[in-house]
Amino acid sequence: MYFLLILTVFMFSLNVSGQQDYKLWLRYDKIENKELLSGYSSKIKGIAALGNSKTIQLATEELQQGLSGLLGMKIEIQQNQNAQSILVFGSKSSLDEATQQKLKKEFEQINNEGYIIKTIGSKENEQIVITAKTDVGVLYGVFYFLRLIQTNKSITNINIVDSPKINIRMLNHWDNLNGTVERGYAGSSLWNWQKLPDFIDQRYIDYARANASIGINGTVLNNVNANAIILTPQYLEKVEALANTFRPYGIKVYLTARFSAPIEIGKLKTADPYDADVINWWKEKVKEIYKRIPDFGGFLVKANSEGQPGPQNYGRNHVDGANMLADALAPFGGIVMWRAFVYSEHDVDDRAKQAYSEFVPYEGKFRDNVIVQVKNGAIDFQPREPFHPMFGAMPKTPLMMEFQITQEYLGFSSHLVFLPKLFQEVLESDTYCKGKGSTVAKIIDGSLENHKISGIAGVANIGSDLNWTGHPFAQANWYGYGRLAWNPYLDSGLIAEDWLRSTFSNDKNFVEPIKQMMLNSREAVVNYMTPLGLHHIMDTGHHYGPGPWVSNLSRPEWNPVYYHKADKNGIGFDRSKSGSNATGQYASEVGKMFDDVTTCPEKELLWFHHLPWDYKLSNGQTLWNGMALKYQEGVDEVKTMASTWDKMGKYVDEQRFNEVKMLLGIQYKEARWWRDACLLYFQQFSGKELPQGVEKPTQTLEYFQSLKFPFAPGNN
Template structure:
């Protein structure tokens, strides 16, 4: 009843819990229990050399981290600082040097022990490199991971590491499930919200160096002075954190805001308009990153309207940006309901012939798979197929097809799966990651984009665990070869606790979570069977409407004989777009991995799979397995109560409960629907559906967020 008025009490209420709404992300800087000497040393006895906006941020960050992590520990005083943070040039005045610094990229960093002076040094060629190094060191301190004897010398493997916000100017967010846009355009440019700083700081802490502020389904208004003034205010805020601003350019902007009659990329007036517009933008934002363009896709205008190629369109914008060192990220997500071919094939067919036809400051932004951010897709066949045109990766961090806000799915294993896939472009060992980091084809530009899952929710991402997907994207954009397990562990330690049991248990949960979602949504290579439009919940019955390739029946092709999309040479032959090694492996029922089975093949219901049981039984059991995994997560989480503050614990618990219920919804709806065709009974161990198929088909929740 009576409060005990001790330091512990204060720490309890103010640092580690009572009001922890998750806003602090992986930058919790929670109090380290029994810190080791090195942790205290670095946080209390340090020197940051120099002055700049970025260096001020570094200084504030260490002070803040220190106040949280070692608040209750007595300060250590020494004659010389234990930690020195300074650019290579500034260090030489102190007779500190290290050859490893020379080979760093401009935004790389070094953390090393200087044996002469017995100091730890964080160095880099630029202030931003120092910022990255500082964040990395603070992460080591929080997780209790000492700096190895040989030091850490890291440069990012990808140049442009950008978040794509699908945020509209009215603050709705397309495919956003964590509230609304954090960009309060109305208050800009005059009110710079603290959250803009916190956003930039969080991104910098994981190496993200670019942000595309607006939806790919673009509004030309963003390119008018009314909005450019606001964009400039954000760019000015983000600059000291090393973050460049990009905008989505609506292809028809010359008509909509320019007063022209055409947007034809070969029209001189149109070209002049874009040149002038670029000039204007760079007057507001001298380091403007460039344009992201979605053209000729899902109703967006593009070069097709004028019978021009994607290269014509991209190069027009590239010419406008080139004098200012801006780039064009041109999306390959081009498909058309009037093209009678498998949607899977259309981007490849459109872009492959254009290889080498793009200007040097164009990079083609390719989704990880050929359809659309499904829970599982084989890698996009364009990767490896365009040696003469830089390709970048587009991942979707927001979970359009993976359960929206409430379904825990750690996406790093999905990203990793694609990055590790072998394209065989230059023979075995031609992994997608090597396309992305440019090493396979010696691309001069490299980039990775992630469609943001950030919104106005107090914890930024809706699900506390979806913060991990933002974090993982940053880590993988920095280093596409990093293991997702390592990322999960680090995130857990930074965000919640370094307790070994907690980290081990929850790493397992996270590492399995995406596979679990595949199990209860789209096992064995099924895809795009979500409800129409908002993609929330099951919709295997979705058919009709404006275009076949927006229906579920198009993708699963279920009938009384079997199920699956035949993409072999007897079918759409999308498989032909992959290397022959993959055609051989994926093209045969005997060798195709079961995870891709129904992606490439139509398979009889009674076909035995590897375990000897029928396809139907396997399908049903996979759905059941997913449900059981979701339920088990609740129990596991309940055992984690002691490691997590109440607020976040309860928040996650309720979401896990929703996920388990919705997993069962998915299982029941899909098995009832597909069971109409298979006419086979549910195998033992698979629960009977709670309701009738009719019930599920008529269950249409209103006002689903994100569209």
Template sequence: MLKKLIVFVFCLVCIDSVANNGYNLWLQYRFIQNEELRLNYQSNIQKLIPVGNTESIKVGLEELKRALNGMLGSEFLSETHDEYANTLLFGSEENLSEDIRIQLGNAFNEINDEGFIIRSFSVKGKKYIVISGKTDVGVLYGVFNFLKLLQTHQSIEKLNIVDSPKIKIRVLNHWDNLDRTVERGYAGFSIWDWHRLPDYIDPRYIDYARANASIGINGTVLNNVNANALILTPQYLEKVEALANVFRPYGIKVYLTARFSAPIEIGGLKTADPLDPDVIKWWQDKAKEIYARIPDFGGFLVKANSEGQPGPQNYGRNHVDGANMLANALDPFGGIVMWRAFVYSEHDTTDRAKQAYTEFVPYDGQFKDNVIIQVKNGPIDFQPREPFHPMFGAMPKTPLMMEFQITQEYLGQSTHSVFLPKLYEEVLQSDTYRKGKGSIVAKVIDGTLDNKRLTGIAGVSNIGNDINWTGNPMLQANWYGFGRLAWNPYLHADTIAEEWLRETFSNHEDFVEPVKEMMLNSLEAVVDYMTPLGLHHIMATGHHYGPGPWVSNLSRPEWNPVYYHKADSLGIGFDRTPTGSNATAQYAPEVASKFNNLETCPEKYLLWFHHVSWHYKLKNGETLWDGMALKYQEGVNQVASMRYTWKQVKPYVDEERFNEVDMLLNIQYKEAKWWRDACLLYFKQYSKMPLPKGVEKPTQTLGYFESLRFPFAPGN
């Protein structure tokens, strides 16, 4: 018997040591070890009362049971409590009793249709915590926010929370293909198993919906922007319908990327000209077909006339013609068109950064009301750091939605731990000066700057079928952080980091504080060891994995890294001032004058806007060459510090996730040194200057780094 007991205990220890594979994301619902806190929560929540019987209320009840049983123990909730038991009641405004509505007062006037109220009070000697909203989806958001209070060990004694999302459309863009490959995906294959749909519903779809609802994401674009027209055929629409049915109770609408040439490829037409009557009718009929299956279908995302994708310009038409044609087809059903502004042409050799502004700004005010232009955060392409896109300060008559990348195409992919909400915050807080000081990008995106009805934000997903969803447990924070900033673009990255750490790993201060600092410093680290002082797009081509500043042989000039850094014997950097491409003229005068002047241009954008001498003195007194080399070294040193921090918090992390992150940080450190050595050896050819003191000497030659090949790098 003793032998059996020893074996049983040993097995329990083994299970505990490998039990957390990261699948539960930030919805861990760990048992609360602090007995005083746990008993306090138990005393305040003795009874659950759902008000209403919709699918959203049902999934809210299931989430509460799952979470409370996990955090407080499975025995405390009982159906036999007397009528004066402290009650957690949740339901929409129309289903509440008059007594409860009176207690909530005017709070319903302060929220929109997706907002929620969480309030504690007593009525006739009975204590209540009430979660409510104008809609059941709003109630569900409130349920998740209430559970976050418990997960982060906050008081629930005197609750008075009134909150609403500030942005209407909050979507994930999945660059997932129908064969389950994921463009720029670094966490395995697509989670959409198209072959088994519609009859096989993977439980992961439900957990995906739970995770998104918990952070307020209300839409998902299921397929790649480089679209396959087959997604619009009946065979696939049946599969899309099955996913829409899963997501609906969680407040998530499905959207599809529409291939502009679909009328030819699946419709049998000879043209996709947006002004052709047969093409117009084909899209109208397709919209009717989709909405007959999916009444709450969100609409289309479109990538047109970009990187070889078909579009209205193929027929001598413009972006307005294409977007408005699709918008007309969707308008009777309440659908929208998200028309991407990511365009650049091989025929414009002056500056790729100017192209989107040049193509779209002249059309300001000409798009239909249900068209929103989706603009990347910067004018090039998801670089570790870019100035904000000038379009955000130049189209007051047109709704613009932000496009952030959550997947890390240019930021070390899933092997590098980078906390992207720092990047998002930096962009959202940038001042466009369109209506004077304080006209920040966040106000453009949430519609408050120009009183826009249609508002939106999109994040290019980092989700795959890896067991932990994102390929690296630390990168779950970027999915989480995007959702939180989509809900409220004025949140601070440090708030988001602390929330996520407490929900995902531990509430212990000796864990939270050092790891939060590690996360907040991680973006600057990657900028320093990849693209310091405004360098950009010097990654290896195609897969964008690792450095490639030497690449110069691609067919289009703007695909070559040498196009962007312009290193020569005189200096380095892209002159975008009036003496160069004059891209600064696309910003408001206050912004342009700051960027144009070497004295006022922020050094983090120095080489983005200026071609600067190797001997130029930085603000710290270092020459540009020495300062740049030291920045590369600082990035490496920061990753070394991240590795040290992670090892110090080992007692607070389960073994499986600790080991996984530890190994990935080791890879990041190795690759940070690779970036430093390869780039400095390459640029040293032009500066003709020695490495400054404090910069480690490379152990390989430039020829070695140039010879590296990665034919099967993921996500390409």
């Protein structure tokens, strides 16, 4: 009860202060449409809550707070569940036998996290039941029901039966123990390790609540570039406090395990996964964790990648390392998420091929509680990449998608980029691994190969900024990721609309133009940064701004020149059969399409082909002219976005309106920077004039090359 009281008071204080950003998509403002308001009010007179767990208490509080705000009147919690026109909810175990029988067919359709929202009874004694097999399922159902009302949907004769399609739906926090966030653009880390475990910040509770509202059920607290200290008793006590806070919201905690921890905190001389002392150390460490946190989720591991230690340090392989940890976790139901983001400075082959080459030979050799975590593309979260060839190449091994919500390569938190459009593009990609229709979504939800374990991870864009994500519209990427994690077949347009209606306004004069702006935003950033399949041409280290000229880094594959290969003959990376043959890593139907320049989608043309500057695109333009016009198109689209937003002042509070207006100004400025710097650089090789319609740069290439940003955020 004390916990619930704090939540109510805190949310009230935010209303008083007028700070809109903090509340995310859980605003619960009174419905403006009087006809709708009357209709909802006639159906909802009170709440009868069945069950008394902490989770049910939170669901009751959420429902009461949400309905009271949306309907503009106090909705009471009633004791008599048979009263007319009341909302009844509880888990299956708390429902009477008669109600369970009425819902028998629906219960057979849901899993342990699914929910049922259904109108039962006669018109004279109509009830809306929100129920599930478990209490957390009820909580998810409550949030879905509130979303329906928030977005002005009908609740007449409602019959919703829904379950998540993916088991493990998590955020990966790249947070360091010193409070910094690698690739974080929204302030410092949420976790105040110094004050934990005794001080539970209200933000931890609000974070868990926001995640539960979109179905996220796991969080990795620390960076993939891990510090072994997180596994010491001093820090496990702090992790335990967070786990206790998150548990009522259905969220498990996971930790990134540093492979060399037995040496660094265990005083062993080796971390060899075949060493008996190392095996025993991990078993004892896992026991220690589960004694504190009985529902601990397991370990995420980055091994033998970008300097991180791993089993290869001892002549072992990824299977040896992953299975050793999996064996320690198995008695407790924990899992290992082993990242496939590997590439070696000693491998002269195309970097895009290395993860496939390193992991596919181990197909079917991982333990049942190991899931391999694969980035959406083979390079590194670029504005656009073709889907990773590992998807579809390991049918016996569960593969877990890793998306990046934080915009490392897409303008940080300064640029408005609606990432669910990118996520949907990847999820809908057809691998053809079992014939047409073998989409990436079907691989990661386990349905294609009937895997028992399935997962999806999003590298979080959340920080200590009052608005959580740095940019008000970056909240939509957190929200959209959660919605797609629950159901990877959702349309990004539906997600954008739900978010806008929940976060800003239900007025169609606002929703329609801003929804279209959001859906166009991802293509805009591709055009003004990396059109036609260009990739990895950002500046070094901080990844802020263009740097196609960078060529002096110690490893070839860290240099942009490695990827665009611009010369007087043309531009692009030849990954066809005549080049690196990366196309050979895809199923034959896909590989053949990418390999042939006449069938390769133009949006990925320069990813797979090195082409002359005079190559004719499908619209009749030369490659040089077409590329330059794409850069200009991206800039123009941002200008249109700013113009669209300028007309929305009457639908948005002044604070958020001005905030987004200023940020769009930055984005327009930086889009022109990308266009001018890249075209001036590539013009050296093409030797051609800019085509008509492309604005001429106002600065020289030397000026752009001289720019330095030593304190750009997110670069540790």
